Amino acid sequence: MRVRWINDGMPEVHLLREAIDTTIFHGALYPEVRTITHLHGGFTPPQFDGLPLAWSDPGAAEAGPDYNPDDFIYRNDQQACSLWYHDHAMAITRLNVLCGAGGLLHHQG
Numbered sequence: 001m002r003v004r005w006i007n008d009g010m011p012e013v014h015l016l017r018e019a020i021d022t023t024i025f026h027g028a029l030y031p032e033v034r035t036i037t038h039l040h041g042g043f044t045p046p047q048f049d050g051l052p053l054a055w056s057d058p059g060a061a062e063a064g065p066d067y068n069p070d071d072f073i074y075r076n077d078q079q080a081c082s083l084w085y086h087d088h089a090m091a092i093t094r095l096n097v098l099c100g101a102g103g104l105l106h107h108q109g
Helices: 093-098
Strands: 037-040 081-087 102-107
Touching: 081 093
Parallel strands: none
Antiparallel strands: 037 081, 081 102
């Protein structure tokens, strides 16, 4: 399965701005609004796994060091199941998921 995740149409200011962790991680400051999609339960190659440093801001003007602009390829050779996907961006995952950045993918097998 091929998926193109597009981080667009997001607000410039995060809905939960007051709860954002402003700590500096790995010597980098992150934009307030950023995201990357991580899929739980799939047979996912590392470059498509939505690692925390693979985030981008809306329009990908800024991106983390592991950002991959390509389509994500998910293998389609496992048994039927329900998989969960969610935002996985460094230091903001909990807030993005609380705002609704997550969902289910029903894999038919």
